[in-house]
Amino acid sequence: MAKQTITRLLKTVFPHLKTESGIPPWLFPERSLNQTIDAIGDSGLLRVRPPLGMADDVSAPDPASVSPQEWRNAIKQWRPLSQFGPIMTTFIEVAEAVMAQFERVRPAIDPMVICRSIAVLLLAPLVDRGKLVSQELAGVLGGQANYPAQLIVSYAEAVVRGDIPTLEKVDQCIVRFSDWQEWASVLQEEVLRCRLKPRLIAVTPPLSSDLTSVLATMIKEGYDESSGDHSAHSGDQILAQ
Amino acid sequence: MNLQEIIQRIQATRSLPSDEDLRRLPYLKAFVYGRVSSQAQVRESRESIRDIAKLVMTAKKDGYKSSLNPDDVEKWLASIQSGADVNRVIEDGDIIIDCSDLGLSGSLGEDKRPGLAHLERRVESGEVGAVYLTEGMSRLSRDRDRVLGYRLLKLLKQHTCRIRTVEGVYNPAIPRDWHHLAEDVDNSAEEMKTSGIRMGARRWDKAAEGKHVGSPVCPGYIVPIEDQRRDGSYVFGKWQLYQPHQQVVIEALQEVVKQRSLYRAVQALQARMVVFPFFPKDLKHMETRSALRFYGKDSTGYIITYNALKGLATNLRLVGIWQWRDILIVNNHDPAVTVDLFEQAYEIAASTKPKGRAAYAEPMEWAGLLYCYDHDEPRRVSTLNREHRWACRSTTPPSSEAPCLQIADHFLTPPLTRAFLDCLDLTPHAEAVLEKLKSEVSQNSLEESQQRRRETELKTHIVNLERYLGCGDPEREETYWRLIREERAKLDLLRQRPAAPKATPLDLDRVAQFLENLDSEWERYPSRLRNRLIKLLIDRIELRHDVSHIEAVICWKIGLKQAVNIRRPATNFAKEKVWRVEEENLLRMLWPSSSREAIMAAFPNRTWEAIGQRAGRLKISRQWVRVTTQKSRRWTNEEKEKLRELYSSKASVDDIARELGRSRGTVISMAHVMGLSRPKELRYRRREPAWEPITIKLFQESSSLS
Numbered sequence: 043m044a045k046q047t048i049t050r051l052l053k054t055v056f057p058h059l060k061t062e063s064g065i066p067p068w069l070f071p072e073r074s075l076n077q078t079i080d081a082i083g084d085s086g087l088l089r090v091r092p093p094l095g096m097a098d099d100v101s102a103p104d105p106a107s108v109s110p111q112e113w114r115n116a117i118k119q120w121r122p123l124s125q126f127g128p129i130m131t132t133f134i135e136v137a138e139a140v141m142a143q144f145e146r147v148r149p150a151i152d153p154m155v156i157c158r159s160i161a162v163l164l165l166a167p168l169v170d171r172g173k174l175v176s177q178e179l180a181g182v183l184g185g186q187a188n189y190p191a192q193l194i195v196s197y198a199e200a201v202v203r204g205d206i207p208t209l210e211k212v213d214q215c216i217v218r219f220s221d222w223q224e225w226a227s228v229l230q231e232e233v234l235r236c237r238l239k240p241r242l243i244a245v246t247p248p249l250s251s252d253l254t255s256v257l258a259t260m261i262k263e264g265y266d267e268s269s270g271d272h273s274a275h276s277g278d279q280i281l282a283q
Numbered sequence: 284m285n286l287q288e289i290i291q292r293i294q295a296t297r298s299l300p301s302d303e304d305l306r307r308l309p310y311l312k313a314f315v316y317g318r319v320s321s322q323a324q325v326r327e328s329r330e331s332i333r334d335i336a337k338l339v340m341t342a343k344k345d346g347y348k349s350s351l352n353p354d355d356v357e358k359w360l361a362s363i364q365s366g367a368d369v370n371r372v373i374e375d376g377d378i379i380i381d382c383s384d385l386g387l388s389g390s391l392g393e394d395k396r397p398g399l400a401h402l403e404r405r406v407e408s409g410e411v412g413a414v415y416l417t418e419g420m421s422r423l424s425r426d427r428d429r430v431l432g433y434r435l436l437k438l439l440k441q442h443t444c445r446i447r448t449v450e451g452v453y454n455p456a457i458p459r460d461w462h463h464l465a466e467d468v469d470n471s472a473e474e475m476k477t478s479g480i481r482m483g484a485r486r487w488d489k490a491a492e493g494k495h496v497g498s499p500v501c502p503g504y505i506v507p508i509e510d511q512r513r514d515g516s517y518v519f520g521k522w523q524l525y526q527p528h529q530q531v532v533i534e535a536l537q538e539v540v541k542q543r544s545l546y547r548a549v550q551a552l553q554a555r556m557v558v559f560p561f562f563p564k565d566l567k568h569m570e571t572r573s574a575l576r577f578y579g580k581d582s583t584g585y586i587i588t589y590n591a592l593k594g595l596a597t598n599l600r601l602v603g604i605w606q607w608r609d610i611l612i613v614n615n616h617d618p619a620v621t622v623d624l625f626e627q628a629y630e631i632a633a634s635t636k637p638k639g640r641a642a643y644a645e646p647m648e649w650a651g652l653l654y655c656y657d658h659d660e661p662r663r664v665s666t667l668n669r670e671h672r673w674a675c676r677s678t679t680p681p682s683s684e685a686p687c688l689q690i691a692d693h694f695l696t697p698p699l700t701r702a703f704l705d706c707l708d709l710t711p712h713a714e715a716v717l718e719k720l721k722s723e724v725s726q727n728s729l730e731e732s733q734q735r736r737r738e739t740e741l742k743t744h745i746v747n748l749e750r751y752l753g754c755g756d757p758e759r760e761e762t763y764w765r766l767i768r769e770e771r772a773k774l775d776l777l778r779q780r781p782a783a784p785k786a787t788p789l790d791l792d793r794v795a796q797f798l799e800n801l802d803s804e805w806e807r808y809p810s811r812l813r814n815r816l817i818k819l820l821i822d823r824i825e826l827r828h829d830v831s832h833i834e835a836v837i838c839w840k841i842g843l844k845q846a847v848n849i850r851r852p853a854t855n856f857a858k859e860k861v862w863r864v865e866e867e868n869l870l871r872m873l874w875p876s877s878s879r880e881a882i883m884a885a886f887p888n889r890t891w892e893a894i895g896q897r898a899g900r901l902k903i904s905r906q907w908v909r910v911t912t913q914k915s916r917r918w919t920n921e922e923k924e925k926l927r928e929l930y931s932s933k934a935s936v937d938d939i940a941r942e943l944g945r946s947r948g949t950v951i952s953m954a955h956v957m958g959l960s961r962p963k964e965l966r967y968r969r970r971e972p973a974w975e976p977i978t979i980k981l982f983q984e985s986s987s988l989s
Contacts, residue, residue: 066842066843067841068706068841068843071708073708073710073711241708243705243706243843244706244707244708245706245707245708245820245839245841245843246708246709246710246711246712247709247819247820247839247840247841248841249712249715250819252819253712253816253819253820254712254715254716254718254719255719256812256815256816256819257709257712257716257719257797257798257816258716258719258720258723259812260797260808260812260816261716261720261794261797262720263808263809263812
């Protein structure tokens with residue numbers, strides 16, 4: 043396998059995946075994703091591959107050799123595509139509220155357990171190997187495995203409610219599926235190793251002449267000020283190289 | 284009556300009158316209208332006047348019955364010519380003669396021509412059937428715009444009134460006659476225009492000599508009468524100073540300079556009752572020629588108002604410069620004020636700097652974007668810039684309605700800005716911004732080269748003009764010098780422009796860095812710039828609130844909606860603090876005679892100061908109460924030490940006062956004298972908002988307000 047193939051593959055595929063799954067452009071911005079993927083690297087990604095069903099010797103096409111249309115066609119063939127958008131959107135919606143509860147529930151349950159559970163709730167519905175664990179989790183959370191977004195909401199509500207028994211039941215359920223528990227732990231390790239806090243939401247408004255003009259003015263005024271020359275009109279002009 | 288007769292009668296009634304019928308005279312009464320343009324014509328032009336008498340004879344010949352005979356009419360006209368005070372209107376039988384407008388211009392309207400007004404009245408009343416004129420329509424109107432002429436024609440047409448001149452009888456109701464008379468109106472207007480141009484040229488020549496040409500004379504000056512023409516009109520020379528008014532002008536401008544404000548200067552002058560005194564009898568002609576005729580008057584003279592003072596402080600004529608249209612003559616007449624004083628006053632009067640509280644106020648961040656959604660229709664939340672507050676108030680009457688939201692800026696802006704910046708990522712635009720900066724640098728270079736080229740052009744022009752000098756013709760020489768001076772002034776002005784700024788490097792990394800650190804550097808930028816950026820990206824903020832919470836939804840133009848839940852701490856502006864009617868009634872009852880303790884017990888949630896203030900507003904006072912005079916106790920060293928110890932502890936001031944057996948006020952004032960201060964944690968702190976982005980709602984809807 044070529045060096046950093048998975049990294050390049052993910053970077054290439056993700057924008058198409060976002061488009062095809064209907065995720066708004068400001069969610070999971072490419073820049074954040076690219077930073078995270080680069081930080082984890084191919085080696086890290088290979089460590090978290092088992093539930094994805096990838097073989098040890100991953101053979102992926104060179105991303106540049108596939109046209110965007112071909113990528114989109116391939117993504118459209120992906121069965122869980124319809125679930126991908128709602129799962130990611132729901133995750134964003136509940137993430138802040140869940141994290142806000144970490145300190146409150148810490149005496150009763152380790153917040154890392156919550157993170158691992160959410161990771162499983164996110165990925166399991168999207169891969170074939172996750173069917174069983176999804177069904178088990180649906181049973182615990184009182185939902186249906188066919189509606190994974192609803193499961194995430196139910197779990198988040200349990201966190202906000204401080205419903206420790208439910209959270210523990212979810213954790214025990216994951217523990218029973220040792221490969222998922224192992225995967226979640228590895229993922230957690232990799233994420234913690236990166237020491238990154240990627241932005242999940244980043245609005246990049248469409249470029250317009252007004253926008254560039256305002257930003258250019260701000261740069262100039264800021265530059266005049268930072269250079270210690272407060273006489274803005276006689277100050278040095280910025281030269282773009 | 285048989286059928287044949289009936290048919291003939293109906294035919295006769297319904298058939299249109301012929302042109303001859305329409306011109307037939309006599310018809311109703313005859314109105315002989317006499318007018319010549321000037322008093323000189325009245326006095327000197329015997330022929331014109333005699334023509335009026337002839338018209339009377341013509342009217343009689345046309346069949347109008349009257350006992351007037353030509354001799355009597357000529358005598359009457361002669362008495363008018365001689366200036367005798369006689370009635371200028373005669374009505375006898377079917378003939379009315381009106382010579383009220385003798386000596387009045389045909390360009391004047393009926394409001395200034397009593398004879399014309401009389402004619403219109405009589406025509407409208409249906410009394411007059413024919414107007415007798417010495418010439419054509421030019422006697423009735425010489426209005427350059429033709430408005431009056433055509434209006435009169437229409438009036439005469441509506442009343443089928445004939446116009447009788449020596450040439451014949453015309454009826455404007457007949458199309459052919461209308462064309463003839465209309466042509467007459469047009470010709471009269473053209474004549475007036477030509478005459479105006481001729482007169483204008485004369486006026487121009489006079490103005491070029493710096494002489495008075497009829498425009499209002501500036502206060503401080505009079506125009507001397509140099510001569511009187513044969514028609515009685517005056518010939519004026521150059522303006523002359525008029526000492527009594529000149530003093531007032533100087534005083535007024537000095538006041539402007541002293542007060543540095545026209546408004547304050549007017550107030551000061553009015554307080555001192557400074558006015559322009561009325562003109563004496565020998566200068567009576569100035570009453571209608573001085574600009575003071577536009578001023579207000581009181582019994583002492585012409586009053587100086589703001590506009591009057593502004594007019595004075597910006598009038599170049601006060602320093603001896605004659606200005607009429609594009610004519611400008613320096614040192615034309617004696618200056619009324621010194622150039623120095625005028626310059627100072629002018630600077631103040633012509634200053635256009637913005638006034639008022641908001642002149643230098645930066646707009647509040649998010650201004651114009653906040654809407655209160657607690658109403659049937661979203662209501663814009665307005666900024667109270669000076670107080671740094673927001674208020675949701677009704678814009679439609681009755682405006683007495685209390686605002687539903689009034690909140691300090693620091694409760695709203697920081698949460699909104701933080702949420703906005705948290706989501707904003709402009710780093711992908713780094714290259715575009717860099718391109719923009721590049722283009723601005725090249726634009727500066729372009730402007731610089733344009734300036735250099737203009738400078739070169741001016742220099743060449745000056746050199747060329749200098750070559751023409753020494754031609755021997757003083758007039759041309761003067762023109763060349765003037766042109767050279769103008770070009771040099773332009774060159775100086777061009778050189779005074781700030782030089783194009785030097786270029787320094789800024790690369791893509793730095794632009795990216797700026798965009799990356801926008802949130803941390805945000806406060807450094809002026810709020811006008813911050814607002815510009817915000818308004819480009821945000822459509823509106825929807826506010827929903829109750830006493831303790833505000834939910835603010837930031838609606839991005841691209842469709843994202845961010846909800847921020849702001850907790851609002853209780854403030855002193857709570858509605859419970861407002862005095863209710865029953866409380867006021869109770870206060871009215873207790874305040875005059877009850878003891879302080881009783882009053883305080885009746886209003887447990889209010890301080891004594893607040894109760895006192897309310898009583899003051901209600902204009903109720905306390906009855907005289909005997910105050911037991913206590914001899915003031917001196918503070919002992921022990922007491923002071925005790926105070927030092929207690930004051931820096933967390934004990935309340937009331938407790939300390941009780942402990943020391945002194946009043947609260949005494950304790951505070953002694954602590955102040957001793958330089959003591961309360962512990963940090965007890966000091967007043969500004970209440971800060973707490974907020975959290977409760978949810979991030981995601982929508983792809985189009986914005987309704989954009």
